[in-house]
Amino acid sequence: MIAYIIRRLLYAIPILVGVNLLTFALFFVVNTPDDMARMQLGIKRVTPEAIQKWKAERGYDRPLLYDGTAQGTDRITRTIFFEKSVKLFVLDFGRADDGRDIGHEIRTRMGPSLAIAVPVFLLGLFVTVSFALLLAFFRATYLDFWGVVACVAMMSISSLFYIIGGQYLVSKIWHLVPISGYAGGVDAARFLILPVAISVVAGIGSSTRWYRTIFLEEIGKDYVRTARAKGLSEMAVLFRHVLKNAMIPILTGVVVVIPLLFMGALITESFFGIPGLGSYMIDAINAQDFAVVRSMVFIGSVLYIVGLLLTDLSYTLVDPRVRLQ
């Protein structure tokens, strides 16, 4: 199993290199730094000097891949590729186009992001799996039928509607919690309760339906019939036999997103004014701050790969076939 984990880790390296090259190509080859400068400074009436100055301030005035004028290793290191892309591997993100330190921003914004993403994840998982078990228990009854109908209806509603509607109803009409904003410490709960609740509700439809399908697929298997032939009650069958087997496909979809919780939730954070990484991303997009977007893309893929690794590890917890081979 150790060998298995090592192999998975080694496998992550070429993928990260691929991501890195891809983002490099996307950000520096599709458009040149000149294009970006012109864009930032306004398309018309921009002097070459202004462009040069803009580039120099942000370190974009170097050659892309190879500096023939420099000496020694500088030929490689004094390039945009090395400065902007290779350094990402050691989590050196450099400065944003507005001059602020990206690494520092990320560290301070991680907290609020986690404060909203973790409760959403845990609560959402609990609620949807419970609902799905309920529907599976009452399968082929009216409860199940209308439950599925409700799920389809709920997943047909735009997530924006949940947010806008929830904000309007709870904060504006009922005045229960502040519309938006954030505070540290215990006070945060006041600001978080609504976005968490809304995010959980928004996810119920599709997740419940997905888990229900998984449960029903397991219930149709032969070993469930064996369990019933032992005289076990339907509850015991569901919790002791079905749930444990269904964990395998459920984990595939769930564990992989755990590391991505650090990234926060894009829309929710921006709507509720929570200073997390999600809203950082949106601000960067609106300001067309490519340095930030580039860093976030890289962090995102690192976290995703960590997620894949965790998924593989989590199988060993629930599936003896993986653990013992």
Add this chain to the structure above:
Amino acid sequence: MPIVLWTDALVFLLIACAIGSGVYVSRREYLLASWRRVGESRAGMAALTVLAAFILVGLLDSLHYRPRLEAVAGQSANGFGTEVRSALDVLLLPLKAATEKTYSAPLATHLYARETVELPDGTQARVFPRLKHGGVHLKDPAQDRGRDVARHILRGLVLAVLAGLTFAAIALQAAAVRWGVRWPAAWRRIRRGETRFAWNAVLATLAVLLLLAGPVVSLAGGYHVFGTDKVGQDVLYLTLKSIRTGLVIGTITTLAMLPFAVALGIVAGYLGGWVDDVIQYLYTTLNSIPGVLLIAASVLMMQVVIDTHPDWFATSAQRADARLLALCLILGVTSWTGLCRLLRAETLKLRELEYVQAAQAFGASASRIMGRHILPNVMHIVLIAVVMDFSGLVLAEAVLSYIGIGVDPSTISFGTMINTARLELAREPVVWWSLVAAFAFMFVLVLAANLFSDSVRDAFDPRIAGRRIAPAAQGQAA
């Protein structure tokens, strides 16, 4: 001068594909049987009827032209305007042209904001001025409006009933001829659901649609049924125009990624070895960048390209269209991995089946086996993926446009409508109608798509039920 935008061309290509596969299916009994099962599903057929109405609007909106410029004094009349219009615009010209100054509530006769007007006696007062188009035919809006609206609705209902009866008569006649029975018998069979095809669901849905559309059409002649937005555009017009954008995103995206996903998935699964390794590496790498981020990065970059080359596009509509197409392609690039992986897994299974081995025993080449044996046996997965992706993509458009990485701000879409309208919830009193209209139409479209895709999935493969190929944005947005 007719003009074919890029997305129009792809829409027409899509229709050609649909007709082509219709012919293909009609010659194959096993495919027909599956489609018949779709036809038996009442929810599916009701959803398809609704979808058909949406598609009709979308298609009308895909026939574009540039109107000839009116001869202005001193100029020759053979130039074409830079404005691009569609067939739908022509139909909705009264709505399109009937712009007000700013907000007005549904069916209102007055603006939603006070304006300072000079009274005849020379004093100034802040009043709600009358609308230029909504309810102008009323002499005394305060008194007459209720009666007038009721009259319009009644007229609309009568029209709807008439249209419905005409359609029902045609359907009954066709059914009666086909089954060789009289009208009452045909009616009984349809009503009781004794037909294999879910005719009763189609007719009932159609009736509901007509009963809703009739009054709206009738009212739209004299009022802004859904009100107007900030710059006074009719919200009903905006909503109808949004439909095309949603449909284009939902279909062209899948169309764009389909060849890659299918070809790479099958090749990786069948050939294995280093080909498989390369393809797997490719999709794992693409997949490892969180979808929204990849879309954001690509869209930002594409925006720079478009902005630095303003000379590429003759009209602003063409530029907006290029951006829409680019968005579809980007969404396609980020969403083909799921289907590709699914197809690879299925091909791995099929490769071991005995009929594939039998073909190998005849010395059939790999490409022949992939084309003749593997592809037809994974097509149902492709079909299910296409219909299931649709609704996710429509929802994703709204989210992406909200973040600012969606369609061009000048393109009318559900996303841009919501984006411009959401700030108005903070107004006192609130402006709710454009939000509600956009959400309601989007909900109906997505719900219909979901129900239809469910029935397609059930008919073609109950096994992979619910194994969604999650579209990029929707999952992470909330």
Add this chain to the structure above:
Amino acid sequence: MSLLRVEGLRTSLTSAAGIVRAVDEVSFEVAAGETFALLGESGCGKSMTALSLMRLLPDAGANVGGRVLLDGRDLLALSEAEMRGVRGREMAMIFQEPATSLNPVLSVGRQIVEVLERHTTTQGAAARRRALELVDAVGIPDPARRLDEYPFQLSGGMKQRVMIAMALAGDPRLLIADEPTTALDVTIQAQVLELLGQLQRDRGMGMLLISHDLGIVSQLAQRVGVMYAGELVEVADRQTFFASPRHPYSRKLFAALPRPARCGGALETIPGSVPPLTTIFTCCRFADRCPSAWARCRDEVPAWHATTDGHAVRCHLYDQRAGIGNQEEGSRSQIAGDQVAGSRASPLLQGEAPLLEVADLKMHFPIRKGVFKRVAGQVRAVDGVSLGLTLGRTLALVGESGCGKTTAGKAILQLLRPTGGSVRFGGEELTSLPQGRLRALRAEMQIVFQDPYGSLDPRMRVGDIIEEGMAALGTASDRAARDRRIDEQLERVGLSAGMRGRYPHEFSGGQRQRIAIARALAVEPRLLVCDEPTSALDVSVQAQILNLLKELQASLGLAYLFITHNIAVVEYLAHEVAVMYLGRIVERGTVEEILRDPKHPYTEALLSAVPRIEAEAGRPVIVLRGDMPSPANPPPGCHFHPRCPRAMPECAVTFPSATRLSESRSVHCHLYR
């Protein structure tokens, strides 16, 4: 009073095609300490009967009538909660597929303890001790370790033993065994059957055995009920039943069974197929396929007619009042009836040069391990197989699953390129032939697969399927010639030319196998590799396919390499036999030599393990210990020695070389050096 009494049980399933009456008015009794067997072909309602008794029907099914009395208590009237107290406690069940019937993520011990904790007062450590006893009792070696293992770590036979232990945990008085050995190999089957028989005798349990195999039924049951199309058609004691089956269907079942006595002629087949159970029957269900049917059979549902003691038949032939006394002769003559002349060996061809010569064929697959997936070992699926085959002859390659016989077949056809050895076909060495030249030879050698459902592309019409080979190999160039060929092939395998436009799903298993044969024959091969072509078919259909293969060989002079585990089929069809064990051939010879007088201890055990109808008391069954080892890690010396009852010290050291016992016969065993 009998332990179990089933009265007029009716079960129906709702399906797209309508209401399926899977079990229709079935009544029987099982006494304590008695084994009652329900016998019948697939789809006749046997399993549904069992599930109805347990009230474990699928969601679409429902008991619609009758009574199931266990000790006088009507199970169908119990509440679901009360019924749960009966399942596993008073009545337990063993299922057909041990591989899927155990929960993959719970340990074996946990799954057994669960029953104890549910039904007895034994809890915790005591329950674990009891589970240990049970696992020991069903003959699992090293029970303490096995208890903590998971199902995937056990072989198929072990899993079935665990199922049995689980069923016994509640100390039930009735055991329902639904095809308990169908998924197992014949030597493992012998182990499990012996175990079941012994447990049933020791515990005085009643047992309801469900099987399609006459041999198993004759070995295990005291009384037999034959089911056809959802109803019982005959009930009798074992002796009476096997001595003289009465119902025409039962007789047909016996006649369709390939037996050495019937080698010369064609096998009896049952025309037509089982009527769909959605029909409401107003006549005898078997009438359309019955050779003895007359007008009354099509007008009137037959009643039960008890003849001698306990022997009851649902057939008009035995209606005494109708005064028909000639039934015996009537049906006898039928059995002797439609025998097709088909001769066995065509000795003329024997002197010819062999068509296929295989020498020391090896097919190894690498096992990869570790961080960099280095090759850490080899799975020796085929490890030095040599055989020869001439035109017009059939060589049967016999062995249990996992012995490498299918891999050997594919390696011979170069569907897998062998790791070593030589394959000469018509004098040409295939292993070194480049792909292009090999393609040209593909028309000469074809293959028919086991699974009639997996071997035809569901998306292609029958005509296209048959045409595929011709198109790929360019056999018949122009369209018209090809079309003619397709029609010829269809008619040659007993289908009609009109069927070419249809899709595979419209055909039954037997018909599909005919299409697969037609596809292979369309390119005019000289060698046909038949990979278990009948093992997925019911015995009456199997007979049709065997007859067809025999006819085709007689008329076309084909050579067959017949890969099978079914000894009965070998006896009927083969000229020569090669017995394979763990990648190697252990014994070769003509069919008479091998089957009459097996020399190798494995062949001996294999033959004795086959349950036979003729089995009289005293026929020894050699029950092998343990399972076949993994080909990744074969035992040193003779691969068979760890299980061999006659192993000697030297067997563990060297693999015995071939000993020639006669001109046609050789054996690899130290006993014969």
